[in-house]
Amino acid sequence: MTDATNPTQAAPAAHATDVADVADVPDAADRGRGAGAGARGEGGAARRRVPLLLAVAGLAYAIDLGTKLAVVARLEHHAPVGLIGSWMELRVMRNSGAAFGIGGATTLVFTVIAIGVAAVIFRLARRLYSRPWALALGLLLGGALGNLTDRLFRAPGDLQGAVVDFIAVRGFSVMNLADWAIVCGGALIVLFSFCGWELDGTTRGGATPAGAAPVPGPRAEAGPARPGDGRGPGA
Helix, strand or coil, rough: CCCCCCHHHHHHHHHHHHHHHHHHHHCHHHHHHHHCCCHHHHHHCCCCCCHHHHHHHHHHHHHHHHHHHHHHHHHCCCCCCEEEECCCCEEEEEECCHHHCCCCCCHHHHHHHHHHHHHHHHHHHCCCCCCCHHHHHHHHHHHHHHHHHHHHHHCCCCCCCCCEEEEECCCCCEECCHHHHHHHHHHHHHHHHHHCCCCCEEEEECCCCCCCCCCCCCCCCCCCCCCCCCCCCCC
16 A cells, blocks of 8 residues: 655656656657658659659740741741731741840850759759749740750851741830740749748748648646646645
């Protein structure tokens, strides 16, 4: 029989309760392992966004290249073809500058910039978890590669080839579909940055990535009152 009034006999019971409570509360190492497991699970999903980026880039590049080949073969050195009256028409022009005819005297600079953009996107793809960002970067990459192909392979050559433009908007400029892909991709990137959407699928401010398990914290429920812990009657 245990005498509850005997402190030497009550101590083991109190000690056992302490051990049970401590075992129920995850320590920092356990929380770290839980967070790491969630990050690894999210990382596995993130790697599936790279094929989306490449698919969007490949589609944008193929459409741009196909339309350029078609208009050069059928419309160059011919009268413009109206699309929306005289407001928008197909008219082939060779542009040695950037999008919208900017910087015609610095063709080589824009070639280097296009190569740099492609390299940066491929580097970012290693931590690309977000579908919207994959779409935006894919459009930007496809457009950059489309115009870069003209720089590399069209006359006069030596990384200074003239880009084929053929969508003429009255009072504005003559463009191609690669230019539109670059503009749309850039606009989406600005929008996502403004909204706080990150490449890894989180929201700026430390939101938990989709699919990541929440990190467990200490239990809110109080255990049984123990002598001297301040939770007894009247505490």
